[in-house]
Amino acid sequence: MPVTADTDRAVLDEAWGHIPQSRETTVGLGSFTRRRIERIIAVVAGLGSLALGAQAFLAALAPGDELPGWHLPLMLVTFVPLAAMILACFIGRGVAINAGAFALLYVLALAVWPIATVGSTPDPTGQPWIWYLVNVATLAAVLAFPLPLQIAWTILAPLLFGLVRLIQCGFASDFFVPLGLDVSFALILGGVILALGWLFRSIAANVDETRARAVSSYAEAAAADAAELERVAVAALMHDSVLAALIASERAETPRERTLAVGMAREALTRLANAERDAGEGSDEPRDAVSIADDIEHDARDLGVEILVRRAISPWTPPIPGRVARAVVLATTQAVSNAVQHAGGQGLNVSVTGTADPAGVRILVRDSGGGFDVDAVPDDRLGIRASIVARVAAVGGTAEITSHTGGTTVEIEWGHPES
Structure with a gap:
């Protein structure tokens, strides 16, 4: 080359x-x-x-x-x-x-x-x-x-x-x-x-x-360039994938067309959520809730954070699809990263709960930092909207962020459709 x-x-x-x-x-x-x-x-x-x-x-x-x-x-x-x-x-x-x-x-x-x-x-x-x-x-x-x-x-x-x-x-x-x-x-x-x-x-x-000073200036320029490239990539993704999914949804008339539009929307949301990490959905092989807790600890360790995930997992918790497990692990890791970056990791703790009735998992990420105004987060910041909310929504789960002066809590839930 x-x-x-x-x-x-x-x-x-x-x-x-x-x-x-x-x-x-x-x-x-x-x-x-x-x-x-x-x-x-x-x-x-x-x-x-x-x-x-x-x-x-x-x-x-x-x-x-x-x-x-x-x-x-x-x-x-x-x-x-x-x-x-x-x-x-x-x-x-x-x-x-x-x-x-x-x-x-x-x-x-x-x-x-x-x-x-x-x-x-x-x-x-x-x-x-x-x-x-x-x-x-x-x-x-x-x-x-x-x-x-x-x-x-x-x-x-x-x-x-x-x-x-x-x-x-x-x-x-x-x-x-x-x-x-x-x-x-x-x-x-x-x-x-x-x-x-x-x-x-x-x-x-x-x-x-x-x-x-030269190295610092280069680092700032590189960071600004990376942010601009990220915005361009997200804009192209919104234009190509999300817009195509919206058009397909609007034109869907038959059940098959509606199912196809839902699949396109899910794929677009997943791609949007993974835009900054270039991560695909991965294998859909079922995983248990214990392995999710292990992956969260491992990914947090890669970020330089040593945490012990609290586990309250019922032995009868049904297996979780692989892409769902990957999505909730990535979303939780992003929440941990946000807590370290913006709250200094103060009071950081993570818990994973797995239940059989209703069947599903629930993950809580808490810190005791100064908190922030969730509604004031800029639209171009992917840390919450894409990496957490959209990523979990793409696999049929929910993510809720609450924050106040006493700390921030990120609650991620996913339940089996049959339950």
Whole structure:
């Protein structure tokens, strides 16, 4: 079959119809680019942290300013969470937790640095190994914290390093210029890291927001198009089937012609009732009332509603024709769908009663929602008039809807013609 624009559009519409419109999928559609940007940022951060961490580790292996009892604990407190953060960045799991742990522990290591180096004689022209990780702490904050804390860490880490370094050297004047240059460099580099992270995330958020609006607009357009197609189909059905049945009924003179007109009317009503589900009458093999209750539970489960149908079925209830059973099950399922959609399923319960005298079934669908005005339902809405009332009427049954502020009740009854 040649591929045409209409074929492509039909395939897209069918695919869209299979996408579950839940909260989870909506969130996923609205964070597509953001998730990928976060992954890219994590990988780049892992590579940068690995390079600076290796430099700091090599520097830490040489003799340092710390006292003998402090050197190894400070290395463990700093490099173990750093290694965990780098690993998390590469595998894409636990990035925020491990990065946040390193950012906090690094600040703690800086805070105890003056105690660990008390009595040492630092070199004004050199930097201790902990200096190489100042901007890694800023990067970790970008990965783990919200924007206000990112800004705080970008400023706090370099200034804290400058302060503890001055405390270590006893505020000697020889350290002012070198430390000023080091702190300024760290602040500038940290600001660049912070700005790049904010920029890429903002762009990703804007792209996702635009995509989500486009998907929402398409969904609304598809729904409007489906409603219009439904109205056109119903109009054509009314013109072809119902009108033909009315004409045949008007012209019927003999009993055979009247019987034929009744059959045409029944078929037209059934087609009208099934217009939105493309469901035929199906087999007319007799069914029992218990199977009707089972089918109602199964169809409700397909709608995402778990209900237990109450059953008061006499064992002497006569079998019910298959097309009647199918019609009342479909009508009941529509009533359940309406209760879920318009009443949130509040107080929803379904009962099936089967009796032998008179022979027939009676189904009640109740909810305790806010109710509605039955007479105010628009004529083009098929949920009540076609899917419930007309569908049951087509097989010789009755459907009555009562609604008030305390809830809505749909009563469906069908009785054997012989009873």
